[in-house]
Amino acid sequence: MTDPSLFLKNLWYLAFHSSFLKKGKLIGKEMLGEKIVIGRDSTGKVFALRDNCPHRGVPLSSGWFKDDTIQCCYHGWTFNTDGVCQGIPAMAPDATFDPSKIKVFQYPVAEINDTIWIYIPEKKLPSTVPNEPPPNLVLNPDQKFKHVETVMMPADIDHSVIGLIDPAHVTFVHQSWYWRSAKKLKLKEKKFEPTGRGFKMARHAPSSNSKGYGILKGGTSTEITFEIPGNRTEHIQVGKKQIVSITILTPINEKQTELTHIFYTDIALANLLWLPLKRLGKQFIGQDLGVFNKLNEGLKSKPTLSLIGEPDLQARWYFEIKRLWALSKQNNEPFVNPVKAQTLHWVT
Numbered sequence: 001m002t003d004p005s006l007f008l009k010n011l012w013y014l015a016f017h018s019s020f021l022k023k024g025k026l027i028g029k030e031m032l033g034e035k036i037v038i039g040r041d042s043t044g045k046v047f048a049l050r051d052n053c054p055h056r057g058v059p060l061s062s063g064w065f066k067d068d069t070i071q072c073c074y075h076g077w078t079f080n081t082d083g084v085c086q087g088i089p090a091m092a093p094d095a096t097f098d099p100s101k102i103k104v105f106q107y108p109v110a111e112i113n114d115t116i117w118i119y120i121p122e123k124k125l126p127s128t129v130p131n132e133p134p135p136n137l138v139l140n141p142d143q144k145f146k147h148v149e150t151v152m153m154p155a156d157i158d159h160s161v162i163g164l165i166d167p168a169h170v171t172f173v174h175q176s177w178y179w180r181s182a183k184k185l186k187l188k189e190k191k192f193e194p195t196g197r198g199f200k201m202a203r204h205a206p207s208s209n210s211k212g213y214g215i216l217k218g219g220t221s222t223e224i225t226f227e228i229p230g231n232r233t234e235h236i237q238v239g240k241k242q243i244v245s246i247t248i249l250t251p252i253n254e255k256q257t258e259l260t261h262i263f264y265t266d267i268a269l270a271n272l273l274w275l276p277l278k279r280l281g282k283q284f285i286g287q288d289l290g291v292f293n294k295l296n297e298g299l300k301s302k303p304t305l306s307l308i309g310e311p312d313l314q315a316r317w318y319f320e321i322k323r324l325w326a327l328s329k330q331n332n333e334p335f336v337n338p339v340k341a342q343t344l345h346w347v348t
């Protein structure tokens, strides 16, 4: 049984980059242990329904999608994209039963800057209205993210998040000769502040031992925000131009978490360097995946873990934010962020 506190409900989760979902296509996807069918109608609008036929439970994603109608592959019941049953082929023409009484649960959906988000409520009530806005992805409505990479991490959401916000592994997992060198370790001092549902490393000039930033001339500064359930946003300002690099974790179930990296920039040079940048992003994610496979082996024997000192403080903040967020929703009280503005130190 999954620990019910593992997944935070009543929040928006990334399904995938918009390029994955063409018109007329149905994709079945597991998110937070729930089976969801996601599609795009003929007008381009995205919808998401519970991926079980209300008749006998077959996944609707195994059926057909034509003329904005989903047809189950088992007995052919049809549904519109709101999940309302439109017809039961085996029913005699003079039957008085009204099929529109049958409804598949419909998830709220948002498509923002070419990314598709699904709101996963705790209670599956008809016509669920989200009580949280979709995440702030920094960009203007007309700007679009490029998809860098998606990988499946062999870990639950908690291990995946603390892996994502952990500064200390960078030296050992991501060192490569053209990026940074283990010989040049430096004491870092970073200012942190609370945000709505997380915390941010306040805007600062990038560290001088990250050569990757060296190519970006002119008033470079970066701000890194983490918010629950698992969104890490890096916003780099280069003069009047910007780079937005977002890593998003979507829990699939208690054993797997999907990591998606999306990227935006209006710097012409970076667009020219898109392929090498994409390769670099892929390499970073591949290095994390490598160490996660080892972590997964280690965790099988359920060792006791210890999150120690300032290098691990963000991980402890995560658990505390998560706990208090869930509690505030349960008690119908406003969430009070436990993080206080402070400076953290570590050597990387």
Ligand code: FES
Residues within 6 Å of the ligand: 053, 054, 055, 056, 057, 058, 072, 073, 074, 075, 076, 077
């Ligand atoms: S299971 Fe879907 S129509 Fe019977």
Ligand SMILES: [Fe+2]
Residues within 6 Å of the ligand: 163, 164, 169, 170, 173, 174, 284, 288
């Ligand atoms: Fe990493």
